[in-house]
Amino acid sequence: MSKRESKVIVGIDLGGTAVKIGILNQEYEILAQTSVPTGAERTYGQVIADMGKTAMALLTGNGYGWEDCLGAGVGSPGTVDSENGIVLYSNNIRWEHVPLAEELKKYLPVPIYADNDANCAALGEVVKGAAKGYGNAVLLTLGTGVGGGIVIGGKIFGGGHPGGAELGHIKNGSEGRKCTCGRYDCLETYASATALRNDAKKMAAEHPESLLWELCGHDLERMNAKLPFDAAALGDGCGKRLVENYIGHLADGITDIANIFRPDIIVLGGGVCAQEGKLTEPLNRYLEENCFGASVAYVPRTVTASNGNDAGMIGAASLVPIWKEG
Amino acid sequence: MSKRESKVIVGIDLGGTAVKIGILNQEYEILAQTSVPTGAERTYGQVIADMGKTAMALLTGNGYGWEDCLGAGVGSPGTVDSENGIVLYSNNIRWEHVPLAEELKKYLPVPIYADNDANCAALGEVVKGAAKGYGNAVLLTLGTGVGGGIVIGGKIFGGGHPGGAELGHIKNGSEGRKCTCGRYDCLETYASATALRNDAKKMAAEHPESLLWELCGHDLERMNAKLPFDAAALGDGCGKRLVENYIGHLADGITDIANIFRPDIIVLGGGVCAQEGKLTEPLNRYLEENCFGASVAYVPRTVTASNGNDAGMIGAASLVPIWKEG
Numbered sequence: 098m099s100k101r102e103s104k105v106i107v108g109i110d111l112g113g114t115a116v117k118i119g120i121l122n123q124e125y126e127i128l129a130q131t132s133v134p135t136g137a138e139r140t141y142g143q144v145i146a147d148m149g150k151t152a153m154a155l156l157t158g159n160g161y162g163w164e165d166c167l168g169a170g171v172g173s174p175g176t177v178d179s180e181n182g183i184v185l186y187s188n189n190i191r192w193e194h195v196p197l198a199e200e201l202k203k204y205l206p207v208p209i210y211a212d213n214d215a216n217c218a219a220l221g222e223v224v225k226g227a228a229k230g231y232g233n234a235v236l237l238t239l240g241t242g243v244g245g246g247i248v249i250g251g252k253i254f255g256g257g258h259p260g261g262a263e264l265g266h267i268k269n270g271s272e273g274r275k276c277t278c279g280r281y282d283c284l285e286t287y288a289s290a291t292a293l294r295n296d297a298k299k300m301a302a303e304h305p306e307s308l309l310w311e312l313c314g315h316d317l318e319r320m321n322a323k324l325p326f327d328a329a330a331l332g333d334g335c336g337k338r339l340v341e342n343y344i345g346h347l348a349d350g351i352t353d354i355a356n357i358f359r360p361d362i363i364v365l366g367g368g369v370c371a372q373e374g375k376l377t378e379p380l381n382r383y384l385e386e387n388c389f390g391a392s393v394a395y396v397p398r399t400v401t402a403s404n405g406n407d408a409g410m411i412g413a414a415s416l417v418p419i420w421k422e423g
Numbered sequence: 424m425s426k427r428e429s430k431v432i433v434g435i436d437l438g439g440t441a442v443k444i445g446i447l448n449q450e451y452e453i454l455a456q457t458s459v460p461t462g463a464e465r466t467y468g469q470v471i472a473d474m475g476k477t478a479m480a481l482l483t484g485n486g487y488g489w490e491d492c493l494g495a496g497v498g499s500p501g502t503v504d505s506e507n508g509i510v511l512y513s514n515n516i517r518w519e520h521v522p523l524a525e526e527l528k529k530y531l532p533v534p535i536y537a538d539n540d541a542n543c544a545a546l547g548e549v550v551k552g553a554a555k556g557y558g559n560a561v562l563l564t565l566g567t568g569v570g571g572g573i574v575i576g577g578k579i580f581g582g583g584h585p586g587g588a589e590l591g592h593i594k595n596g597s598e599g600r601k602c603t604c605g606r607y608d609c610l611e612t613y614a615s616a617t618a619l620r621n622d623a624k625k626m627a628a629e630h631p632e633s634l635l636w637e638l639c640g641h642d643l644e645r646m647n648a649k650l651p652f653d654a655a656a657l658g659d660g661c662g663k664r665l666v667e668n669y670i671g672h673l674a675d676g677i678t679d680i681a682n683i684f685r686p687d688i689i690v691l692g693g694g695v696c697a698q699e700g701k702l703t704e705p706l707n708r709y710l711e712e713n714c715f716g717a718s719v720a721y722v723p724r725t726v727t728a729s730n731g732n733d734a735g736m737i738g739a740a741s742l743v744p745i746w747k748e749g
Contacts (some may be wrong), residue, residue: 176720183470185445233583238688249583257559257575260720261685268675269599280678280713352606357589387606393512394502394586 105154105161106417107169107205110214110409113137113189116144118152119150119410120159123419125225127407129159137190142200143191149204158204162276168208170416171197172217172409176260179212179416185259198322214261214409216253218402221412222364227403231361235354236402237264239322239347240279240367243285247358253416265289267353269346287346288366290322294340298326300335308333326372344376355397356389366402372400425533431487432743433478433495433531436540439463439515440561442470449493449745451551454631455485455734458554468526468678470516475530477649482578486722494534496742497523498543504586505538536742540735542579542588544728553729557687561680563590564729565673566693568603569611573684579742585614591615593679595672608746613672616694619665623651626661634659653699656690670702674709681723682715692728698741699727 105128110117112135119130133151149172152234156166164307164390175187182198198209219228219236228234232251238244245264247254256262274286286292298317301310308329313320325343328336349362365376380399387398404411424744431454434441437614438461438528441565445456459477462470474497482492501513508524524535545554547563554560558577564570571590573580582588591611592604600612624643627636635654639646652667654662677689691702706725 136739161629186716242561249580254575256683256685257723258685259714260719261683266669266682266715267679268594278715279717280715353593353679356589356592357582357587359582359584361455367476389589389592389604389606390512390586391504395584397583 103131103275104165104167104184105314106414107154107156107207107267107421108168108410108412108414109148109169109171110413111135111148111171111173111190112214112278112409113174116148116151116418117410118155119414120155120161121414123412125221125411125414129155130410131155135190137232141192141195141197141361145195145197146204148283149201151322152205161304163206166207167204167419168210168417169170170207170217170413171211172214172413173197173211173326174214177211177213177216178259179210179216179255182209182211184211205257208417210329212253212416213246213255214412215244216255217405217412217416218408219248219364219412220415221408222366222402223248223251224415225404226408226413227364229364233358233360234362234364235264235358235360236364237351237354237368238364238402239288239369240290242291243274243289243350244282244367247360248362249358250413261305264350264354267350268352284346284350288343288350293322293325293343293369294320296342296354297322297339300325300339309335309339322369323371326375330375344379344383347376348380348387351380351399353386358398359395363397364402365399366408370401377401401422428571430491430493430543431482432493432745433482433547433723434738435474435478435495435497435738436739437461437474437497437499437516438735439492442474442477443463443736444474445740446447446482446487446535447737447740448559451547451737451740454569455481455738456736457481461516463580467518467521467523471521471523471526472530475527479678482493489532490662491677492533493745494536496534496543496739497527497537498540498739499523499537500540503537503539503542504684505536505542505581508535508537510537527598534743538579538742539572539581540738541570541743542572542581544664544692544730544734545574545690545738546579546741547730548692548728549574549577550741551730551737552734553690554688558689559684559686560688561590561684561686562678562690562730563677564693565614565691565695566616569609569610569615569676570616571680573686574686574687590680592628593676596674610672610676614669614676619648619651619695622668623648623665625649626665628694633661635661635665646696652701652734665683666701670709672710673702674706674713676712676723677699677706678713680711685721686723689723689725690728692734693723693734696727703727 157383174189176185183194222228236246243265269284276283442451502511510521548554562572569591595610602609651665655666
């Protein structure tokens with residue numbers, strides 16, 4: 098193995114409760130990893146010092162010096178100025194205008210790259226994951242909210258200004274659901290895991306005869322976004338209605354995205370994507386029928402994400418440019 | 424004036440009924456222009472031969488040889504493979520897989536560039552027009568349908584595959600309006616000039632006491648997308664309701680676009696944009712209130728297009744790369 102081939106990348110997944118740090122090779126395989134509590138109540142200087150020192154210790158503990166490291170990528174929640182490595186605003190960790198790259202470099206003297214975590218996750222699926230080999234991909238994460246990341250020509254497309262590419266905040270249904278962003282009826286209010294859970298709670302409360310109510314142990318607090326799918330698979334009418342409604346809204350959002358970006362592939366991430374084919378098969382049927390110019394133009398396929406719990410670290414690592422010999 | 428400064432560009436606006444051809448300088452001012460009937464019932468070879476010979480004659484008639492011409496751009500309706508200069512599909516002129524650039528070069532031996540006409544119009548507004556000086560702009564044309572063109576980093580973004588960037592075909596209302604694309608409730612079914620005209624016809628027929636019915640001379644065939652605005656300005660309740668409803672749908676579509684692309688500026692083209700401030704003022708108020716992260720992130724402004732009837736030629740000419748000394 099040549100010296101160059103053995104160079105590694107650091108991928109840092111900055112979350113609300115924990116910072117996950119990994120050392121990856123240039124095939125984006127995780128060679129070593131650790132995590133530290135975020136401790137977001139502290140100053141950003143303390144948070145970043147911990148992050149940098151832990152990463153440096155992980156490198157040296159595994160026999161690497163900073164000179165063996167091509168760079169470090171950080172995926173941060175919120176709005177990130179990726180060009181300057183600044184976290185402009187993150188509600189999650191209560192940061193405003195934090196010079197993340199500059200600070201981190203004090204403890205980890207390698208090139209530092211930062212971007213929004215959903216953007217990182219999208220690029221991560223392209224370099225190693227469900228969209229591997231595709232240059233144009235859109236990732237839609239179905240979790241607490243609906244997040245999105247867009248990759249065009251192998252690069253993250255973050256919009257013309259920081260704060261763009263908010264795919265969860267396009268108009269979807271018409272029930273007048275208030276979104277956390279202030280607008281009504283955003284895709285997120287229908288297609289997030291939270292939305293499905295809330296819809297399922299309402300449905301179960303109204304239908305004590307349903308299997309759905311049975312499956313949550315007659316306790317609405319135990320409802321989650323998986324139980325409606327379980328109930329539907331067992332033939333429960335309430336479960337079927339919930340799943341059908343959920344997929345209908347998601348299908349509309351995905352078709353909007355296909356019509357706008359016409360990507361090679363659309364990747365679904367977040368907890369709900371564990372449903373795999375139960376989700377993607379009806380979505381792909383809908384796309385084939387409803388995508389603009391479906392009979393003459395390319396219709397992208399929907400798949401589920403494959404980087405799982407490592408998506409954050411892989412995605413962050415994918416920010417670091419590597420030049421492979423061809 | 425140096426020889427280089429005096430080089431010109433040919434801009435060709437290929438329409439369903441006429442082909443408009445202009446000679447432009449590098450400030451995109453039209454120095455000379457002409458037009459020929461498209462005659463789309465003929466073979467594409469004949470249409471393109473006419474186009475090329477007419478352009479060449481316009482050049483020589485104005486004292487330019489092909490060597491004085493930096494190149495020619497063609498804006499075509501339909502789906503265009505801009506990389507290879509091929510019109511993949513155009514319902515409008517009934518073309519399929521037409522090698523436009525290759526054919527045109529036989530008669531006009533200069534570098535040939537081609538793209539979808541709405542894409543060209545968007546770039547045209549950036550090089551000379553309402554979005555001049557901005558690198559990231561979205562053009563939304565409100566005409567028979569709702570078309571769109573996206574410019575990112577000073578270049579047309581046409582989606583990952585030909586047939587992308589269909590901004591008129593994102594989900595909007597919830598009345599179950601069937602769109603020409605096969606889907607229901609696309610933005611186009613609410614925000615095109617056609618949609619406004621149809622809504623106004625319905626409203627006038629139901630309200631013979633309205634000023635709207637008066638203004639169309641008691642003849643629904645004379646209804647157009649301007650009369651509702653005229654009626655509203657004169658205090659007519661029907662006119663006001665129509666305008667409010669129309670702008671509400673358009674505002675939602677524009678906010679979706681702002682949330683996805685976060686461009687510097689959003690330009691409205693097509694017949695309806697003659698309303699100028701009556702349209703853009705309420706739209707900008709809505710954006711300020713509803714754009715994602717409006718309190719912390721950049722909120723794009725909406726303006727009306729300014730290239731008017733020359734938009735096609737200017738837009739087509741803007742496809743030709745020029746390198747200004749700066």
